[in-house]
Amino acid sequence: MKVNPYTAISQQLYRQQVEKAETVKGKPQKRDQLEISKEAQEMQRGSPIEVEREKKIEEIKQKIEKGEYSVDSRAVADKLYDFWNK
Numbered sequence: 696m697k698v699n700p701y702t703a704i705s706q707q708l709y710r711q712q713v714e715k716a717e718t719v720k721g722k723p724q725k726r727d728q729l730e731i732s733k734e735a736q737e738m739q740r741g742s743p744i745e746v747e748r749e750k751k752i753e754e755i756k757q758k759i760e761k762g763e764y765s766v767d768s769r770a771v772a773d774k775l776y777d778f779w780n781k
Contacts, residue, residue, distance in 0.1 A: 731739075758764035 755764060
């Protein structure tokens with residue numbers, strides 16, 4: 696007595712896939728390819744804003760390493776106040 700006939704169906708489908716894969720083994724397989732458009736390549740290069748940001752970050756890093764970087768706490772407090780109250 697078979698209670699669940701779906702097991703037999705799923706096994707049959709699996710066998711069909713295995714048989715199909717075995718017959719294809721003799722033929723060369725297709726390979727996936729990726730092509731990136733020129734527009735996408737230009738987007739990956741970065742914008743002038745990113746270049747300027749990187750320069751500023753490097754300058755700050757150098758100042759921190761030399762011990763010359765200082766934070767104006769008054770300016771930070773003013774910016775936070777303006778942000779939360781406007």
